[in-house]
Amino acid sequence: MRFLNRVQSWMRAVTRRSRMEREMDAELRFHIEAFAEDLARSGVPRAEALRRARIEFGGVERTKEECRDARGISFIDSLFQDLRFGLRMLRKNPGFTATAVLALALGIGVNTTAFTVFDAVALRPRAVKDPDRLVGVYRTAKGEDYGAFSYPDYIYYRDHTKTLSDLAMWSGETNVTTPDLSVANKENVPRVAGALGFQLPQLLQGGVERLTCVFVSGNYFQLLGAHPAAGRLFLPEDDQSGEPPVVVLSGNFWQSQLHSNPGIVGSVIHLDRMAFTIVGVTPVDYVGTLSRVPVLWAPIAARPLLGDGTRESLENRNVPAGIVYGHLKAGIALPDAQAELKVLAEQLRAGYPDVERNGGVRVISERTFGSIDLEAWPVVAATMGAVALLLLIACANVASLLLARAATRRREIGVRLSLGAGRRRLLQQLLIESTLIALVAGAVGLPLAYGTLHLLVVEIASAIPSYWGAIALQVTPDIRIFGYTVLISLLTGVAFGLTPALQALRVDVNSALKDSGSMLGQRLSKSRLRDLLIVVQVAACLVLLINSALLLRGSQRALRIDPGFDTKHVVHLSLEMAEPSMGYSQARLLKLNRQLMDEISRLPGITAVTQASRAPISGGNRFVPVGTDDAEPPASGGGKDKRPTAGYSYVLPNYFGMLGIPIVSGRSFTVQEAETEGPVVIISEATARRFWPGQNPIGKSLAIGSVNGPAPYPGVTAPFSRGSEVVGVVRDVRSLFLNRVDELYLYLPLSQTRESTSTLLVHTSGRASSLLPTLGSAVRRVDPNLPVVLAPLDWMVSFDPYFVISRIGGILSSIVGALGLFLACLGVYGMVGYSVVERTHEIGIRMALGAQRQQVLGLVLRESARPMLFGTVIGIAVSAAISRLISTILFGLNPADAISFAGVSLLLIAVAMFAGWLPARRAMRVDPMVALRYE
Amino acid sequence: MDKKQMELLQGTLDMLILKAVSLGPLHGCGVLLRIQQISKDRLEIQQGSLYPTLYRLEHQGLITSEWGESENKRKAKYYRLTAAGKRKLQTEAEKWNRMADVIAGILQSTPEEV
Incomplete structure (x- = not known):
């Protein structure tokens, strides 16, 4: 009570400051006059009485200050005084102030920047329904902690889990083409990336627009509690293969390219020559569980219709399809869900013993966009x-x-x-x-x-x-x-x-x-x-x-670093012509490839052209188990392959000469071997040392891969050979990672029909970068619609992690x-x-x-x-x-x-x-x- | 004025003010005059210290104030005892009396009593 009283009187004193001052003034004046009157009554002359009263009273201002003190407001007073004084001092020493403020502002600014990024990545909950209970379910296997499930496995988990309220899947993305929309392409000049020493590959888009399309299960938006900006988002019914295909646009695309026209809902858009109905639009910047806003969202059932998707990708338990998300049911803790899904994983293993991609499960919280795990x-x-x-x-x-x-x-x-x-x-x-x-x-x-x-x-x-x-x-x-x-x-x-x-x-x-x-x-x-x-x-x-x-x-x-091959005179041309979106037949692709190589090799300044399944130091690393032919590969389907894995690429006979990789012993492939993809292999020196230390490896035999080995990518078959003859040994290079020489590497003969996306390597007499425009127009002459990515090999080096x-x-x-x-x-x-x-x-x-x-x-x-x-x-x-x-x-x-x-x-x-x-x-x-x- | 005034003992002004206003609402000058009148001018009160004490007592909720009219029709601030002030006055007075008894007893003691 007394405390309350003090606070009240303090508040009054602070808030009605001027009134209190007036009253104090009046009160003290009254006192002196009343006292003087009292004196006057006892016979003192009036003027003298007033003088005596003043003397008796003492310092009026000091009394006032003491009164203010008694009210507890002098602290506020002194605070304001000190603030005013402090500001005056700072203004008086502009040099000192500017230096100190600048120094601290830099420190604080940089710290805030770092904290903001940290917050956006690791602390801020995702903008989804009930982020605290959102979990991600990943497949685990040896060497894989956050793997993707196959589509049939996902369905099994979704239909059997009792600890998670529902399970939705995000199934990757693909580029799709559409003739219906013309995407205004800004000329992007990535100044900062250039200043940092990164040279981004040149991309010639060709005559078609390509849009990112993300595949999600029909319950994805419901599970994340997303609301449409227009129309509706997907329902589970949309995600069935018999249904007429539907698509959802991102709000960003709708806004920037379609001027937020609500009439777009219900209209038809042709994606990769298939008619899709636009059913709705997501809010601007809606990312769901992704890190980027895509242009389009499609149900997983539409996957076989678009991009490189196949029916197989939805039916084969060996094909990874996507990451699974769900909400923990009320009262269920994360370990409970983990335990339950582990049982389901064991049931799957027992039910499908032939499936190579069987593995464990891991359930982790997906509350935030990322988490600071051990690697990060x-x-x-x-x-x-x-x-x-x-x-x-x-x-x-x-x-x-x-x-x-x-x-x-x-x-x-x-x-x-x-x-x-x-x-x-x-x-x-x-x-x-x-x-x-x-x-x-x-x-x-x-x-x-x-x-x-x-x-x-x-x-x-x-x-x-x-x-x-x-x-x-x-x-x-x-x-x-x-x-x-x-x-x-x-x-x-x-x-x-x-x-x-x-x-x-x-x-x-x-x-x-x-x-x-x-x-x-x-x-x-x-x-x-x-x-x-x-x-x-x-x-x-x-x-x-x-x-x-x-x-x-x-x-x-x-x-x-000398990677062991020529990077300065070689241009890497990646032709994504076999994308199903282009609708080219196999025969036409083959013909195109020949035409291109002919056209390019006729250009001035070009000394050689070759083709390979991958260019060195450009990602796309593939590995296959390999052993001498007496090391028995595991029987089909069962058991673990205990042999070491080697990186590999399919190459044409002139690959080594063109890239300047010396052949240490033996020979390169013959044209005949390449066309028939004969049972021959060229190995790196390190591979030779590993399998035949101190011996001549030429003429020895290597067993590569296994029957029905897991595909490195959907639509690509893994190499398999019970016994390939080693015909050559080449110098070790760094083609997988720049920081170390490839431990084991195989070169296999390439027939031109093998690869769906064509990688051409072009050797130039001058600096490779100067020939990029010439090469671009050569591709255009052969086919104006071909999308192509051009980069000299030394640019690719700058993408090494x-x-x-x-x-x-x-x-x-x-x-x-x-x-x-x-x-x-x-x-x-x-x-x-x-x-x-x-x-x-x-x-x-x-x-x-x-x-x-x-x-x-x-x-x-x-x-x-x-x-x-x-x-x-x-x-x-x-x-x-x-x-x-x-x-x-x-x-x-x-x-x-x-x-x-x-x-x-x-x-x-x-x-x-x-x-x-x-x-x-x-x-x-x-x-x-x-x-x-x-x- | 009588030059044989006694100086006020430390800490007793609070009690005297509370007592003075307990007899009826008073303005600041009235408090001073009433204390002098009751003490028959034997106590010397620093006039300057009166007001800070009044403000503090009001801040503590022992007295309240309101503006009223003085004997000669002028506006003056009148102080009055609150319930808390009344209790405070009572305990302070008891304490003072006990203390005075004890001290008086000590001062009156004779060698035989010890």
Whole structure:
């Protein structure tokens, strides 16, 4: 009750401030007059009575202040006073304010950016119904943790599960063509990707538009609780193979290409020559469980009608079809569902013992878009560590600025203390100043972060062809992220404000008033903390820079690695002409292929053309179990294949000569062998060593694959041979992964009818990239509708994961590191600058006593060099530990790269010394007379 | 004014104010005059310290105030005791009396009693 009363009276006092002041005034005036009247009644003359009353009463203003105190509002008053004073101080020192705000804003901005991405990926629940109970069901097998189920298996789980309310499937995507819509294709210039060193392959679309179409089960939208923007979304009835095919458009496509025309619902669209009815439109940016907005959504039943889909893909238990999602029923925990589905998996294994793709199940929560699993955590930890280091540098920087300023404010603080200011009040005021800086920095850093994110997302979006669909990374302001920024700002404000504030308060009033700031003993004790801050900045900055240098040099090395074949004079042409969407017959494709090779080989500047099932270093890696012919392959269907797996590709006889892969012994294929796909094989040296160490492998026999071996991709049969004769051995190359030589690799003879998508390799006499337009128009002459992807092989190298991770990691950390270097230089600059100002008197004496200018310069620089060198040593030690850790994750990184360590350290010292030298010159210009009169 | 006034003991002004307003609503000056009148001018009260104390007591909810008219038809702020103030006055007065008894007893003690 009493407490409530106090709050009430406090609120009244605060909210009706002016009224309270008026009343207080009236009351005190009344008192004096009434008292004077009382005196007058006892016979004192009126004027004298008033005078005596005033004297008796004492200081009116002091009484008022005490009354305000009694109401508990002086705290608010002083807060506002301190805020006003703090703002005035910040305005008075624009250089200091700008530096501190800039430093912190960078730290906060970068941290907010990182947190936003982290949040979007790992923390924010998916925008679906009941995300907390959403689970994903994956097939597990040896070497596969998040595999896809076949369609019949999915149906079995869906119909038998009792722990999950329903099961929906997402069954991948395909590109479809339509003559009905013309997609406005923007000319995308991915500037950032280009600047980072990635060269995206040229895509010539041909005469048809291709749109991404995603396949989902009929209950998918119901399960995720999606609502249509127009029309309706799928129902389970839509997903039956007898039904007339239907399709749902994405809101993004509807908006950007169809001007949100609601009349589109119910109309017919031809996809790959099949008529589909558009039944509805999803909301804009609706992604369901995907990461990108597709253009079209189709039921899984329509899969055989579109793209590379076949009936088999829905019936064969050996063909992976998709990922399964469901909701846990009320009261069911994740392990319960896992246990139940495991039983179902065992039933399937027992029921279909011949199916190779039998395996286990894994149920995981799909609450968020991604999760930080074991593989991703080092990357996340490294990123968060790097941005945290930047914030540390920023805070140390601002702390040293404040510290330096506290030294120059000693006199002011001394004066205020001697005039009776309370230490608590002074502390409050100093803390408010630093909190103000932090808040202003937070306010600057937040838009900075969103600007960066927006730029990134726009860049990513523009780098993606429109028919791939739109990116829906959420970068809209989030109250949690704003809270995070403000919290960081406040914490850093208090953290960096407290130390200098306490330092400033330890002022001895006497010496402060005498302004003995240049007394040697005191300066030493104070500069120890300042030195420590420089050490922290230099060390943290060095850690960032050294690691970014290691990563960048790693990515450089990836580009310079000799993969063992010619990358500079070879263009990779991927012709996706056999897509069923093109509707070409087998005979026509064969003819087209011949025409193309003829046309291209006639071009000037082209020295050779060959064909292969895959180009080296371009993904699409395929593996097959292999052994000597006495190692028995497992019987059809049952048992595990225990033989090692080898990468393989089908090639034409001139493949090796064209790519410059030397044949070590034996010979290449004959044309005859290639056309008939005879039982011959060419192996790499490593393969020869593995199977026939110390022997001549030529003429030996290899057993490759097994009968009905699992298909690497739907529609592609796996190689199978009981005994292929080794006719040649070729030099080892890096065709699978850039960071290591292929362990086992087979080359099989290619007949031109084998592959559905044709990969041509073209050898040029000059630089391959200069011939891209010529090649493009040659393809157009043969068939204007053929979609083709063109890229010189050395461009493909830049898509190697080793290169990508090193390059992106290196670029990101060098941006952060450059910011850190900038901040650390600001810190050194400020520190040396202030120490020169502080020591003007001392320098004056030294110079009056005959010290040379160079000696004075050396004196000032030596002092700043000590903490810098100390920080360098710590930074190198920490970097060595961290880079060792990174190199275990990123194979191929040299953790002891002397150039990175020495070069970056020297660069940092040089830049930091320069930052110190700039203000140190002022010390040389000190005029002894002026300095001594300064007292 | 009588120069033989006693200075107020620390912490007793609260009690005296509460007592003064318990006899009927008073304005600030009235409180002062009433205490002086009852004490027959033997207590010296710093006029400046009166108002902060009044404000504090009001803040604590022991007294309330309202504007009214003074004897000579002028607007004045009148203070009145609240129920909480009444209880506070009672306990403070009891405490004071007990304390005074104990101290008086100690001061009156003779060597024989110890």
